[in-house]
Amino acid sequence: MSQPLGETDFRESLQRLAKRYWAHHPFHRRLHDGRCSPPEVRLWVANRWYYQRHLSQKNAAIAANCPLPEVRRIWIERIGFQDGPSDAEGGLHDWLVLAEAVGLQRSEVLDERHVLPGVRFAADAYLDFCRRKPWIEGVAAALTEMFSPDHMSDRMAAWRRHYDWIEPAGLAYFERRIPAARADSTQTLQVVLDHCETREQQDAAVRALAFKCDVLWAMLDAIDYKGQSWT
Numbered sequence: 001m002s003q004p005l006g007e008t009d010f011r012e013s014l015q016r017l018a019k020r021y022w023a024h025h026p027f028h029r030r031l032h033d034g035r036c037s038p039p040e041v042r043l044w045v046a047n048r049w050y051y052q053r054h055l056s057q058k059n060a061a062i063a064a065n066c067p068l069p070e071v072r073r074i075w076i077e078r079i080g081f082q083d084g085p086s087d088a089e090g091g092l093h094d095w096l097v098l099a100e101a102v103g104l105q106r107s108e109v110l111d112e113r114h115v116l117p118g119v120r121f122a123a124d125a126y127l128d129f130c131r132r133k134p135w136i137e138g139v140a141a142a143l144t145e146m147f148s149p150d151h152m153s154d155r156m157a158a159w160r161r162h163y164d165w166i167e168p169a170g171l172a173y174f175e176r177r178i179p180a181a182r183a184d185s186t187q188t189l190q191v192v193l194d195h196c197e198t199r200e201q202q203d204a205a206v207r208a209l210a211f212k213c214d215v216l217w218a219m220l221d222a223i224d225y226k227g228q229s230w231t
């Protein structure tokens with residue numbers, strides 16, 4: 001059995017996966033460079049809805065699999081962020097505001113008619129992973145959020161610069177998500193560092209984060225392929 005990595009090396013092996021983060025996907029690069037058409041932006045928003053609406057379920061699965069009250073206590077706050085106290089508040093509500101701001105009807109987002117098979121497979125796989133794997137691997141998969149705040153800030157700046165047809169009210173989701181992602185990812189990293197005690201657990205955490213990078217990348221592959229022909 002290998003010795004566990006020291007904290008610095010373990011942290012670095014997680015952070016090294018930044019190069020596989022979806023910020024580097026050709027679709028996101030096009031989106032941020034202002035080269036996406038309005039239908040392509042709408043396709044991205046309608047498909048991301050499917051990912052967004054699975055977040056609370058995967059977080060509930062992680063909490064359900066976790067025997068530690070101190071972890072469950074902090075983890076279930078993430079459900080509150082997305083679901084909000086009512087249908088008129090919270091992350092899912094803000095995502096629907098974004099959908100309207102880019103010109104989608106709420107009904108066509110909610111009935112998921114635009115959700116592509118590849119996006120469905122990827123988001124379903126993420127939920128399935130969090131249900132089946134040890135809780136700490138589900139937690140480690142959420143570490144993509146270490147890489148998301150700068151990417152989301154760039155997105156907001158790019159949208160303001162290149163897509164003046166998007167109503168500014170639509171940016172509320174990201175305005176709230178950026179500070180939340182910073183706080184959540186600091187907390188997530190601490191949980192992973194504290195609870196991956198063996199080298200096997202550390203390696204499984206790195207694999208979980210790599211898997212999550214693949215989930216996000218696969219979603220964009222599907223959107224990028226379809227987006228070229230979507231009207």
Ligand SMILES: O=C(O)c1cc(C(=O)O)c2c(n1)C(=O)C(=O)c1cc(C(=O)O)[nH]c1-2
Binds near residue numbers: 055141152177
């Ligand atoms: O817009 C983005 O680029 C982006 C990325 C990610 C991510 O890296 O997983 C999340 C989000 N947004 C997000 O809004 C969000 O609530 C979220 C939760 C999680 C997670 O795995 O628990 N990732 C992300």
